Amino acid sequence: MIPLIPEWAHHYGEFWRAIRIRNLWFIKLRYLAVVMLLAFTISGQYIFQFYFTSNQFVALLTISILILLYNIVIQQTRKYVGCIPDKFNCLHLSLIQMALDLISLMIVVYYTGLIESPLHLFFIFHMIIGSLILPGYLVYITAGIISVLFGLLAMLQRYGLVEKYFIIGLYTNNRPQTLTYDILFIIIFTLMLFISVYIANKITRQLYKREQQLRSTLEKLNEAEITKQKYIIGIVHEVKTPVTATHSIIDLIINKFVGPIDIEVEKKLHRAKQRTEETLNLLNDILRISRLKILDVKSAEEIDIVKLFESLIDKQLELVKTKSITLELNDKRAENKKIKADTILLELAISNLLSNAVKYVDQNGIIEILLEDRDGMLFIEFSDTGIGIPKDSLPKIFTQFFRASNIDRSKHSGTGMGLAIVKEIIEMFGGNIVVKSPSRIGDEQHPGTTFEISLPYNFKPNRYDIFVVNNEDYLSNRNEF
Amino acid sequence: MAFIAIIDDDPDILDASSLVLKSKGHDVITANNPNDGYKIVKSKKPDLIILDVMMDEPDDGFYLAQKFRKEGITIPILMYTSVSKAIGLDFGKSEMVPVDDFVEKPISPEELVNKVEALLKVKEVK
Incomplete structure (x- = not known):
C-alpha cells in the first residue's frame, strides 16, 4: 500500500476519526452532487433551452448514474475499511473517491464546454478538499495532471481534433473565443489550482503541527503528574518508616516485653500509640491516592x-x-x-x-x-x-x-x-x-x-486517550462515523 | 526452640522483633543489609527468615528472597511490608514473590508471634 499517512498520525486516533468523518461527509455530499447534476441536465434541456445535443444529454445522464452507482459502492465498503496504516485503510478510500470524482468531473466539464463550462470551478473545490486529507505531493501531482489535461483538451478542441461540446443555449456569440483568451484562461486556471492547493495545504499542516504540540504538551503534563506522585510516594515512605518503628517500640513497651510499667505510663503510651496510628492511617491514605493517580488501569x-x-x-x-x-x-x-x-x-x-x-x-x-x-x-x-x-x-x-x-x-x-x-x-x-x-x-x-x-457497564481501559487508535472500536461503532 | 534470622535496615525494628521473638524462647540473629543477610543465612542455616521488603532499594527484600529460592534455599520466609495491603495492587504470594507470608508494618507483637509459630509448624510437618 502507498504510505499516505504522516508518521506521527499512525497511532493518532483523532486523525483517523477525522478522515472517517470526512469520508462519510463526502458520500453525502456526492448524493447531493448527483441530484444537482441531474437537475442541471434536465432543467437545462426542458426549461432553460440550453439546446443540449443528444450526445451531451446522454453523456450527462450516464455520468450522473455512474456517480450514483460508485457512491453506493463506496458507502457500502466504507463500513468495512479500518484504520490500520499498513493495510487498505480509510485514507486509501479517500484517495479512490477523489480520483473517481475528478475523472467524473473532467468528463462533465468536457461535455459542458470545457473552458466555457461553468462547472470547471468545482476543480478548485476538489483541490481544497484533497489538501485537507491527502499528503501534499499527491495533491500537487493531481493539480498538475488536471491542468495539463484541461489545457490539452481545450487546444485539441480548438483545432477540431476532439469533438466540441459547448452548451449552445448559453452564448450569444460564436465559440470558441480567441486563442489568447484560451491561453490566458488555462494559465489562470492552473495558477488558481496550485495556489488553492498551496494555501489549503499550508493551513492544514499548521493545524496538524499545533495538534502535535498540544499532544506532546499533554504527554509532558502527564509525565510531570506521575513524577509528582512518585515524589510524594517516596517522601511518604520516608516519613512512614520512623513512625512505624516508633509504633512498634511503643507496642513492645505496652505489651511488657521490656519489663513492668506503671499504669499511668501505660495510659499515656496507649494515647501515643493511637496518635501514631492516626498518622499511619493518614500516610497510608496519601499513598493510596498517589498510587491510584499513577495507576494505568489496563484490564477490566x-x-x-x-x-x-x-x-x-x-x-x-x-x-x-x-x-x-x-x-x-x-x-x-x-x-x-x-x-x-x-x-x-x-x-x-x-x-x-x-x-x-x-x-x-x-x-x-x-x-x-x-x-x-x-x-x-x-x-x-x-x-x-x-x-x-x-x-x-x-x-x-x-x-x-x-x-x-x-x-x-x-x-x-x-x-x-x-x-x-x-x-x-x-x-x-x-x-x-x-x-x-x-x-x-x-x-x-x-x-x-x-x-x-x-x-x-462497559468500561474500556484507556477510553479517554484520544491519541490511541483502536481499529476494532471504529469498526464496531461504524454508524457513528 | 527455633533459630530465626531477621534482615531489616531499621535498627529499631530489628531490636523490637528480636525482643519479641527472644521472649518466646527463640534464638535470633540479625543483619541490617541484604549482603550481611545473605551471608548469615548461608552460613548459619536458620529455621526461618524474616525479611524487610524495602532496604536500600525499594525491592531489595524481593531480590534477596528470589536469590534464596534460586539457590535452592527452602527456609520459610516471612516478609515485612510497609505498603498497605488494602489496595492489594502490590503483591500477593506468587512466583514473583517467593515468600511464605507477610506481616504489615507497624508490626504487632501478637501477629508476629502467631505468624512465626504458624510457619515453623508448617516446616515441622514437612
Whole structure:
C-alpha cells in the first residue's frame, strides 16, 4: 500500500476519526452532487433551452448514474475499511473517491464546454478538499495532471481534433473565443489550482503541527503528574518508616516485653500509640491516592455487583449489629448485569462508602442501597440516616484532607481522604458521583447523606486517550462515523 | 526452640522483633543489609527468615528472597511490608514473590508471634 499517512498520525486516533468523518461527509455530499447534476441536465434541456445535443444529454445522464452507482459502492465498503496504516485503510478510500470524482468531473466539464463550462470551478473545490486529507505531493501531482489535461483538451478542441461540446443555449456569440483568451484562461486556471492547493495545504499542516504540540504538551503534563506522585510516594515512605518503628517500640513497651510499667505510663503510651496510628492511617491514605493517580488501569474484569456488595456488607456486619443498623440492599434492575471494572479498586471505593455510612449512622440508623439501570449505566444510590453533611461542606466533600464541619473529631477519627479516593476510582471507570444531604430517607434529626453513583457497564481501559487508535472500536461503532 | 534470622535496615525494628521473638524462647540473629543477610543465612542455616521488603532499594527484600529460592534455599520466609495491603495492587504470594507470608508494618507483637509459630509448624510437618 502507498504510505499516505504522516508518521506521527499512525497511532493518532483523532486523525483517523477525522478522515472517517470526512469520508462519510463526502458520500453525502456526492448524493447531493448527483441530484444537482441531474437537475442541471434536465432543467437545462426542458426549461432553460440550453439546446443540449443528444450526445451531451446522454453523456450527462450516464455520468450522473455512474456517480450514483460508485457512491453506493463506496458507502457500502466504507463500513468495512479500518484504520490500520499498513493495510487498505480509510485514507486509501479517500484517495479512490477523489480520483473517481475528478475523472467524473473532467468528463462533465468536457461535455459542458470545457473552458466555457461553468462547472470547471468545482476543480478548485476538489483541490481544497484533497489538501485537507491527502499528503501534499499527491495533491500537487493531481493539480498538475488536471491542468495539463484541461489545457490539452481545450487546444485539441480548438483545432477540431476532439469533438466540441459547448452548451449552445448559453452564448450569444460564436465559440470558441480567441486563442489568447484560451491561453490566458488555462494559465489562470492552473495558477488558481496550485495556489488553492498551496494555501489549503499550508493551513492544514499548521493545524496538524499545533495538534502535535498540544499532544506532546499533554504527554509532558502527564509525565510531570506521575513524577509528582512518585515524589510524594517516596517522601511518604520516608516519613512512614520512623513512625512505624516508633509504633512498634511503643507496642513492645505496652505489651511488657521490656519489663513492668506503671499504669499511668501505660495510659499515656496507649494515647501515643493511637496518635501514631492516626498518622499511619493518614500516610497510608496519601499513598493510596498517589498510587491510584499513577495507576494505568489496563484490564477490566466482569464483576457481579450484587455479590460484591454482599461480601462487603458481611465485613461490616458486626458493627451493623452492635449499632442495630437496618441495612438494605435493593436491586431494582431487570437482570443482574455484570459490570466491567477492576475488582480491587471498585471494592475499595464501595467499602469506603459503606464504612463511612456505618461510622456516621447513630444507634438504630438506616442504610439503604439501591441498584438501578439508568441510561444504560449502573446507578447506585447510597443513602443513610447519619449525621449528614452541612450545606457549606457539600461542595468540598470530595477534596483531599477535607472533613465536614459537623464531624466530632474526638468521636470519629478519619483522614479526610476516603471520599477523594472514592471519587478518583469512580471517575477512573468513566463514572460519576454526586452527593446530596439531607438524604432521601433522612429526617430533621438524622438528615443523612445520599451518594449517587453512575457507572458505565462497559468500561474500556484507556477510553479517554484520544491519541490511541483502536481499529476494532471504529469498526464496531461504524454508524457513528 | 527455633533459630530465626531477621534482615531489616531499621535498627529499631530489628531490636523490637528480636525482643519479641527472644521472649518466646527463640534464638535470633540479625543483619541490617541484604549482603550481611545473605551471608548469615548461608552460613548459619536458620529455621526461618524474616525479611524487610524495602532496604536500600525499594525491592531489595524481593531480590534477596528470589536469590534464596534460586539457590535452592527452602527456609520459610516471612516478609515485612510497609505498603498497605488494602489496595492489594502490590503483591500477593506468587512466583514473583517467593515468600511464605507477610506481616504489615507497624508490626504487632501478637501477629508476629502467631505468624512465626504458624510457619515453623508448617516446616515441622514437612
